Each structure stands twice: as structure tokens, then as C-alpha cells.
Amino acid sequence: SQQGEEDPQALSIQEGENATMNCSYKTSINNLQWYRQNSGRGLVHLILIRSNEREKHSGRLRVTLDTSKKSSSLLITASRAADTASYFCATDPNSNSGYALNFGKGTSLLVTP
Amino acid sequence: SAVISQKPSRDICQRGTSLTIQCQVDSQVTMMFWYRQQPGQSLTLIATANQGSEATYESGFVIDKFPISRPNLTFSTLTVSNMSPEDSSIYLCSVGGEGAFFGQGTRLTVV
Numbered sequence: 001s002q003q004g005e006e007d008p009q010a011l012s013i014q015e016g017e018n019a020t021m022n023c024s025y026k027t028s029i030n031n032l033q034w035y036r037q038n039s040g041r042g043l044v045h046l047i048l049i050r051s052n053e054r055e056k057h058s059g060r061l062r063v064t065l066d067t068s069k070k071s072s073s074l075l076i077t078a079s080r081a082a083d084t085a086s087y088f089c090a091t092d093p094n095s096n097s098g099y100a101l102n103f104g105k106g107t108s109l110l111v112t113p
Numbered sequence: 114s115a116v117i118s119q120k121p122s123r124d125i126c127q128r129g130t131s132l133t134i135q136c137q138v139d140s141q142v143t144m145m146f147w148y149r150q151q152p153g154q155s156l157t158l159i160a161t162a163n164q165g166s167e168a169t170y171e172s173g174f175v176i177d178k179f180p181i182s183r184p185n186l187t188f189s190t191l192t193v194s195n196m197s198p199e200d201s202s203i204y205l206c207s208v209g210g211e212g213a214f215f216g217q218g219t220r221l222t223v224v
Contacts, residue, residue, distance in 0.1 A: 045212030100146050103156040
């Protein structure tokens with residue numbers, strides 16, 4: 001079942017700008033993950049943040065997690081046209097990361113040159 | 114990490130027919146997951162496929178409509194049966210890990 005809600009649903013920025021996407025969820029989680037999907041293809045895992053972590057970085061990606069507010073944000077810095085894609089947050093409610101994920105509705109990001 | 118080969122990548126099918134989607138993983142995994150992504154929507158879990166047992170279906174999905182096979186630890190199939198235009202979606206298989214790995218998806222159009 002879906003429990004993540006992302007906002008905005010769509011975001012259009014220019015190259016070099018930062019893009020921020022937010023995700024809210026409803027139930028307790030073990031971890032929260034962000035995925036990227038290009039043109040309706042398979043999803044690519046970007047970053048995972050555990051429930052006991054507050055912030056994580058990977059390259060140009062920065063993820064925050066606020067479990068008290070049940071929310072997370074994904075920041076992409078210095079965006080590039082190649083970052084154009086849909087971004088989804090997904091929550092893993094179980095300690096076993098092999099369990100199924102609950103996906104949010106996604107943010108469609110357009111980065112224009 | 115895991116590499117998943119999913120096929121077909123796309124198909125156009127007549128209503129009333131069935132399509133079987135295959136997923137091959139390059140390593141042995143206990144659980145495989147099948148998702149549906151309707152046009153413009155997010156992913157919804159159809160079922161979890163464990164080797165050696167029947168698949169576990171989520172609410173709103175039934176075995177007669179979406180039969181799943183899991184003959185070994187590296188392979189699974191999902192069949193979309195008696196298709197209607199409402200079944201037009203992207204179907205994805207995935208396996209877990211430190212972050213899930215997904216096949217490239219099957220874009221199904223039912224006419």
C-alpha cells in the first residue's frame with residue numbers, strides 16, 4: 001500500500017539550481033529510501049537513510065529524515081539536465097530490507113539547460 | 114548488488130489474452146517482488162514470490178488474475194491473465210537488499 005506522499009508533484013528548474021523534494025509517510029519505518037526512474041523504466045536506488053539517522057550525503061544528494069514529523073527531503077545540488085526523471089521515496093517498515101517497499105506518488109523533475 | 118533481466122520490455126496485447134513476464138536474477142534471492150505502475154502513478158505491490166511456496170498477494174490482487182511462478186531462487190514469472198485495457202501498466206520485478214534492485218520493467222498496452 002502506498003503511504004508516502006511527495007511534494008511537489010512536479011518541479012521544473014534550470015541547470016545549476018538545487019532541487020528539493022519532500023516526502024511524508026504515515027507509519028513507523030525501519031528505513032526510508034529514494035529512487036529515480038527515467039522515462040518509465042526500472043527504478044534505480046539512490047540513497048537509504050535509517051530511522052536512527054537524521055542526514056545522509058551521497059555525491060550531489062543530501063537526504064534528511066525527521067521521524068517525529070514522519071517526513072524526509074531529498075536535495076539535489078547543482079542539478080544537471082541528466083537529472084531529469086521521476087523521484088520516489090519508499091519506506092521499509094521491517095528490519096529485513098528484503099521486504100516489500102511502500103512507494104510514494106513521486107516527484108517529476110525537469111531540469112532545463 | 115543484483116542484476117535483474119526482465120522481459121519482454123514491452124508488448125501490445127489483445128484484450129482477453131494473457132502475457133507472461135519473466136525475471137531472471139544473477140544471484141540467488143529468497144524473495145522477489147512484483148509491482149504494477151499504472152500510467153502516471155506510483156508503484157503498487159502485487160505480490161511477494163518466495164521459492165517453494167505460493168506467492169503472497171496484496172489486497173486487490175488475486176492469483177487467478179496474476180498467477181506467479183517461482184521455480185528456483187533466481188527466476189520468477191508473472192502472468193497477466195484475461196487482459197483488459199485497465200491492465201495497461203508497467204510491471205516491474207525487484208529483489209531486496211541494501212536498497213532494492215529492479216528490472217527494467219515491462220510496458221504492457223492492452224488494446
